Amino acid sequence: MRTSDKGFNALGDPTRRAIFEKIRNRPLAVVEITKGLGVSRPAVSQHLKILREARLITVHQQGTKNFCQVDQQGIQAMKNYLDNFWDTALTAYKLVAEKKKR
Amino acid sequence: MRTSDKGFNALGDPTRRAIFEKIRNRPLAVVEITKGLGVSRPAVSQHLKILREARLITVHQQGTKNFCQVDQQGIQAMKNYLDNFWDTALTAYKLVAEKKKR
DNA sequence: TAATATGGTAAGTTTGCACTTACGGTAAGT
DNA sequence: ACTTACCGTAAGTGCAAACTTACCATATTA
Numbered sequence: 610m611r612t613s614d615k616g617f618n619a620l621g622d623p624t625r626r627a628i629f630e631k632i633r634n635r636p637l638a639v640v641e642i643t644k645g646l647g648v649s650r651p652a653v654s655q656h657l658k659i660l661r662e663a664r665l666i667t668v669h670q671q672g673t674k675n676f677c678q679v680d681q682q683g684i685q686a687m688k689n690y691l692d693n694f695w696d697t698a699l700t701a702y703k704l705v706a707e708k709k710k711r
Numbered sequence: 712m713r714t715s716d717k718g719f720n721a722l723g724d725p726t727r728r729a730i731f732e733k734i735r736n737r738p739l740a741v742v743e744i745t746k747g748l749g750v751s752r753p754a755v756s757q758h759l760k761i762l763r764e765a766r767l768i769t770v771h772q773q774g775t776k777n778f779c780q781v782d783q784q785g786i787q788a789m790k791n792y793l794d795n796f797w798d799t800a801l802t803a804y805k806l807v808a809e810k811k812k813r
Numbered sequence: 814t815a816a817t818a819t820g821g822t823a824a825g826t827t828t829g830c831a832c833t834t835a836c837g838g839t840a841a842g843t
Numbered sequence: 844a845c846t847t848a849c850c851g852t853a854a855g856t857g858c859a860a861a862c863t864t865a866c867c868a869t870a871t872t873a
Contacts, residue, residue, distance in 0.1 A: 614728065621723015622861080626716065633796055639820060652862055654821055673819045673870045684793050691786050691793075694735055726831080741850060754832055756851055775840045775849045 613690035615663035616683045624648060625656045629665060629679070636669075636678035715792035717765035718785045726750060727758045731767060731781070738771075738780035 619625055624646065631642055639657065643650045657677060660666045664683035668675050721727055726748065733744055741759065745752045759779060762768045766785035770777050 614725070617719060617722040617728065618725075620719040623716070623720075624861080626719065629796075640818085648861085649863065650820070651822080651864085655861080658821090670870095675820065679796055681797070684796055688790060688793050691790050694731075694781055694786055695783070724831080742848085750831085751833065752850075753834085753852080757831080760851090777850065 611690075612664055612683060612686040615659075616665060616687040617690075619659050619663040619665055619683075620687075622656070624652075625660055628653065628656055628677075629660065632666065632677050632679060636676040638674040638676055640674070642677065713792075714766055714785060714788040717761075718767060718789040719792075721761050721765040721767055721785075722789075724758070726754075727762055730755065730758055730779075731762065734768065734779050734781060738778040740776040740778055742776070744779065 620629065627646060628642055631637060631646075639650065639653060642657075643653045646653065657666065657668065660677075661668060664680050664686065666677050666683075667680045668677050670676075722731065729748060730744055733739060733748075741752065741755060744759075745755045748755065759768065759770065762779075763770060766782050766788065768779050768785075769782045770779050772778075
C-alpha cells in the first residue's frame with residue numbers, strides 16, 4: 610500500500626482533517642487536540658495512530674504529554690500523486706477539445 | 712463544505728481511486744471503467760457522482776456513452792489545501808528543534 | 814508513597830456507506 | 844417499430860469503521 614493511499618484514507622475522515630488542521634500552526638498535546646472536537650480522547654488516540662501511519666504527523670513525548678505535529682512526508686506523497694494527474698489531465702482535455710472542433 | 716473536503720472524501724475510497732487512475736491518461740465510458748473493477752456498474756455510477764461533485768472528473772455525453780475525464784479543479788483544490796500545511800509545518804518543526812537545543 | 818494528569822489499548826456497539834438487484838429512460842442500429 | 848446497448852436512480856442489505864466505556868501504564872507533583 611502506497612503512502613499516498615494511506616494519506617487519502619486518513620484525510621478522508623472529517624474528524625481526522627479537523628485534528629490535522631488543529632496542529633497546523635504549532636504542535637499540540639493529545640488533551641489539547643481533544644478539546645472542542647466533539648469526540649472522546651480514546652477516539653482521538655485512534656485517529657492519531659492512523660495519521661501517524663500515513664506519515665501525516667509525528668509524535669514526540671515530553672513528560673506525560675505526547676505532542677503531535679505535521680509531518681511533511683505524507684503531504685509530499687499526496688502532492689506527488691496529484692501532480693501525476695496534472696499533465697495527463699491537461700493533454701487529455703486538449704485531445705477532447707480537438708475532437709470537438711472537427 | 713470546501714471543494715478540498717469533498718476531494719479527500721472522494722479519494723478516501725480505494726474503488727474511487729482506482730476509477731480516478733483508470734481515466735488518468737484518456738477519457739473512458741462508464742462501461743469501460745467498470746471492466747475489471749470488481750464492482751457492478753451501478754456502483755460505478757454512484758462513485759462517479761461523488762467524484763463529479765468533488766470536481767475531480769467531468770462527464771460529457773456522446774451518443775449513449777458518458778465519457779469521464781479528469782477535472783483539474785478538484786485536484787487544484789486539494790493541492791492548495793496541502794500547500795497550506797507546507798510552510799507552517801516547516802516553521803513548526805524548526806521551533807521544536809530550537810526548543811530541544813536549549 | 815500517594816495522588817493526579819496524560820494517554821494508549823481492548824472490547825463491544827452503532828451507524829454510515831459501499832454494495833447489490835430491480836427498474837426506467839434514452840440513443841443508436843436493424 | 845423493435846431490439847440492443849448504455850446508463851442513472853431507487854430501495855434494501857451487509858460490513859467496515861468510527862465511536863463508546865472500561866481498564867491499565869507511565870510520568871509528574873505534593
